[in-house]
Amino acid sequence: MPDHTHLVDSFCTGAGLTGGARAVLRTRIEQGLFPGVPHIWERFSATCRPARLTVPILVVHDEDDDMIPVAHARRIADTYGSQADQLITQGLGHRRILADPRVIEGVLDFVSATDPVP
Structure with missing residues (x-):
């Protein structure tokens, strides 16, 4: 199953954000929007389950x-x-x-x- 962190990468590329910003954004999404939810990036996949x-x-x-x-x-x-x-x-x-x-x-x-x- 693919890791869908490319969603963050694509957004950051389009917004001109650097590698450090990518890591911060990914962490904010994981911890701020989906705290305690395991494998959250897989859940964005149309091939999940x-x-x-x-x-x-x-x-x-x-x-x-x-x-x-x-x-x-x-x-x-x-x-x-x-x-x-x-x-x-x-x-x-x-x-x-x-x-x-x-x-x-x-x-x-x-x-x-x-x-x-x-």
């Missing part, structure tokens, strides 16, 4: 996402195997993907083909 998710899932991601590498989406799909469908696009980036007509159509197709949760 995959057996608990029993419905079909659709993983949507763009290869040109400049915030989250497409490898994360592929790892999620690999974790869930045949339970997961993937919709990987190219050229949309992180912000435009949800407004793309092809993505909207793909999501609607997935939802309409999926049995409702009881």
Whole structure:
């Protein structure tokens, strides 16, 4: 299971914060927001405890996402195997993907083909 401290690293990189600030921010999150919660960074992972998710899932991601590498989406799909469908696009980036007509159509197709949760 991956360590999701990359969330802090990505934020710090975008904000121009240095290595020392990264450590302080991580500690503040762990101790200030989640005191006493073990393995908190694993809980941010979509691959944490995959057996608990029993419905079909659709993983949507763009290869040109400049915030989250497409490898994360592929790892999620690999974790869930045949339970997961993937919709990987190219050229949309992180912000435009949800407004793309092809993505909207793909999501609607997935939802309409999926049995409702009881």
